[in-house]
């Protein structure tokens with residue numbers, strides 16, 4: 001039976017079956033081929049989308065804007081400072097208004113319940129561009145990148161090092177469970193994902209051949225890993241005061257040459273970006289001055305090394321987001 005997700009929202013990968021996720025990945029690869037060949041694919045001419053950002057973004061915003069325009073759609077960008085949303089107008093009212101004007105809505109912000117309410121009240125597909133809990137469009141790009149490397153990704157081991165309870169790590173655990181991969185969360189006990197989500201993923205894993213492992217041992221995390229993944233230690237929306245305790249707690253989980261050497265020789269490094277791999281950012285320099293760290297979650301040699309694939313992931317954000325919008329709006 002063919003996969004049909006027209007009219008659906010894309011809020012968390014928990015809502016999608018393995019077949020639907022694989023369909024989106026195949027569609028993404030096809031859009032990548034069309035884009036690279038310069039073939040017109042403005043299949044959604046006449047449609048309009050709006051992008052709501054309550055947190056900052058480079059990749060997600062640009063991916064939605066470029067993908068929307070490539071598909072022939074009109075694209076409107078709103079941030080919380082330049083709209084009434086949340087300040088003078090309730091979310092439900094905003095959603096109802098936007099649903100009357102737009103065919104689809106992207107939202108990046110804080111609570112997962114906001115993106116769920118937008119979908120409930122707008123009546124049009126809503127795409128989660130990152131919340132405190134999940135970052136589902138990122139996962140499609142990460143898995144597409146892994147498939148480009150390995151082909152079949154079933155049975156591959158992906159280890160996330162560091163703040164394994166953040167939005168990106170949560171979504172990686174879900175996608176690995178859905179696609180029959182071995183997911184390992186590697187970090188201190190306090191940074192492990194919520195037990196409820198782990199249980200949900202373990203239930204899914206039983207049906208796909210995936211496994212979910214939580215460990216505080218870097219050796220165990222890196223051993224036999226095919227994909228070593230990390231993300232920044234303090235996420236958007238978290239208190240800046242967390243930098244100091246996080247640096248102390250997560251420094252042992254930095255992905256560096258020694259950690260890469262413990263994994264399979266064919267392993268790749270992935271990162272959703274942005275990244276603190278050198279001192280060329282305001283925060284990177286501040287952390288160097290305060291704590292003497294040249295790099296945080298990943299060292300520069302790994303980030304710039306031959307096993308690193310983060311810029312392929314960044315490009316793949318656009319192709320995968322295009323697939324999600326096309327499949328839900330066509």
Ligand code: CP
Pocket residue numbers: 056057058059060061130138272273274
């Ligand atoms: N990976 C990612 O979501 O990047 P941005 O924060 O730049 O959108």
Ligand code: NVA
Pocket residue numbers: 130166167168231232234235236272273274
């Ligand atoms: N965990 C990070 C991901 C950024 C794409 C954050 O939420 O800031």
